[in-house]
Amino acid sequence: MTLRVLVVASEMSPLVKTGGLADVVGALPAALAREGVEIRTLLPGYPGVLAALGHGETVLSFDDLFGGPAWVQEGRLDDAVIYALVAPHLYARDGGLYTDAGGADYPDNAFRFAALAFAGAEIAQGALAGFAPGVLHAHDWQAALAPAYLHYSGKPRPATIVTVHNIAFQGQFGRGLLRALRLPPDSFHMGGVEYYGSIGFLKAGLQLCDRITTVSPTYALEIETSEFGMGLDGLLRARADVVSGILNGVDESVWNPATDDLIAARYDAATLGKRAKNRVALQKRLRLDPDPDAFLLGVVSRMSWQKGQDMLLANLPQLMARRTQLALIGAGDKHLEDSFLAAQAAHPGRVGVMIGYSEALAHLVQAGVDAFLVPSRFEPCGLTQLYALRYGAVPIVARVGGLKDTIVDANEMALQSGAATGVQFSPPTAESFAMALRQAEDLFRDKATWRRLQTNGMKTDVSWRHPARHYAALYREAARA
Template structure:
């Protein structure tokens, strides 16, 4: 049975990207097409989105959508149909999708993403001629009001699915905005949109959708606990029968060391020696010492407490007494940015940092680093460790969420069985990370063991094939349940 799905999200790679959400939203439609699912995606028409989509047609118009005129522009990108919500008063800005040039959240974000959800709900009910979705798939808090709008519309509606990419970001706004957000008075109850006296966008979606997913099986269990649920664990326990975890995949056309045009030398599992050229290029690009024997660690990440980079900073003095180098790109918390920049100054040629993000440098780090570090305190899924597997950069990860689910720890039994793909550590502390780094260094000095870890990782299936099968089955189950 073929299905039609409307995906609603705040970003979609390569049109607009701040993190892994965009990669998932961008890659999933083509994978679902192989499962008989047609996906069309609604995203805000940020300036870069309209530039990329180019010519198209207007398929839906609004005289007033939360403060100004708006319309839906239908375009296509890489064969996928994309609906861009054009609302100049909400999206035509110089900053990023969520914050201005200074990193300050836009004060009208409640309306910017309520507009996205409102348009999504209307399209889901057939507002665009010729497209009647069987299901609406809302990604994260920015789209999560869509199931609420559908619920309170009182009319026929498709099945609704909400995916949590990171439960730490929930979208909470003052209850005084209820009427302005076009929510009825009766919605402000515990079983509706009310959340600790405020309006909870993510909470509303999780309460009122048909199915809930998150991006790894372990994270699905973790968020039902007070430690990881960020205040929503009670709701998720109550709805546990509709919660599931589906691992993310990666776009293997974009992340493929055998064809990657962003790296100096392409290679595959049969030509691992060629990888040394990328390692040398990484050292040169980052002005690290041209040392073939140094243990070269790579990091590509948002710099935050969640991602555990304060633990890496705490370990740098000890690492710098050993034969170790670090190449890092990322941005985020100012004190972490300043800490890594200070380390770069203290250890020239050993530590090199680039504040910000570069797709080219991200590919180069994966293709050139010996090991890739992801020491998160919690991690819904993570994509960078999957890229690392593809590129033969052995992952060193904390034993949480999707990191736990995707990396096979090189413990003694796994090593004997020849199935290990990386190094895990637990609990997520600086001391446990120090032990994992020492263990990884030990493996690195044993070239045969290290090569086996690389080969195992590169042979791991991290494609969207299996996740797409699970999403397709979930859609069909949700549609069937609605009758």
């Protein structure tokens, strides 16, 4: 029997994307359909979403949704049903999804995403004719108030699940907004929406939902500790019996070197020699020296303390003292951006940097580099190391969160057994990273060993098949309960 699920999220690839959340939400409908789960997704009606979906049928209207009229428009993305919450006063913006053109948070973000959660709760309780979901699945703080609205409605409701993609982002707003957010006075307490004297969107969802998931088994354990829990570890320890980790997967129709139109030469595990053409194209694109024997390292990442780029900067002098090149795409912290641009100027032909993001160049990096770097201090799951496995770029990763769960370290036993797929380091410090980089370069100079690491990675199943089965089982368990 088909189980119906309403997914509520603030982004979904390919309609609108700032990070891995969008990739997960975009992949779920097709992946879960094979497991007998019908997913419909509710998104904010950003201009880009509405343009992509076109003019669909209006299936639900609100006379006043936090400051203006709003309506839900139904559309389709391939075979997936999408509900766009059209609220021009909340989403018709020229800036980003969460920040204005200057990078500052929109001052009405509390209402923008409370509206998304409120509409999700209404749909979950049968506001749409012919659609009665058995589960509401909310992603991150932007949707996490939905379980609270359902809890305090006093009406029958479906099961609720909240997935945490990064617990560092929590959505905290002043307690004075309680009434304006349509939350009852008795919701403001430790067992409700109150969080250190404020209204906590993510905290409310984690407190009041039926099941909690995050995007890797290790991160599910980490966030129950004071080191990684960002203030929510006590709540998560108290609810440990409903917390689980399900690894993300990769959309194989998009990330497949054998069919990828965005790279210079297609290849698979049996034709790895063709990767050399992608290396040449990448070196040309980023103005790196055409050196076929340099150890070419790649990074595609948001630039932040979390992602550990400062540790890479600390290791650049010794990397540049060896036959090494760096290809980096990213944006974020201005100091880090400026530091990498300065490194590019100081080491022309050895360091190539693009500030910003290009999907085509991101694919070419994965297809052209020898090793892919993910030195994160914490990483809920990570997708770029999974793309690297698919493309034969050997990952060098910190032993945290989903990086620990997805990469098999090239220690002596793993090399002997033929299981190794990359290099891990711990703790996440510049010194440990330096040792991992040296180890990886030694492995790279042993061509037979490096080829085995590449082929092991390319043969690893990083698809949505296994995660989809876990999600389907969780949905059914929650719905039965």
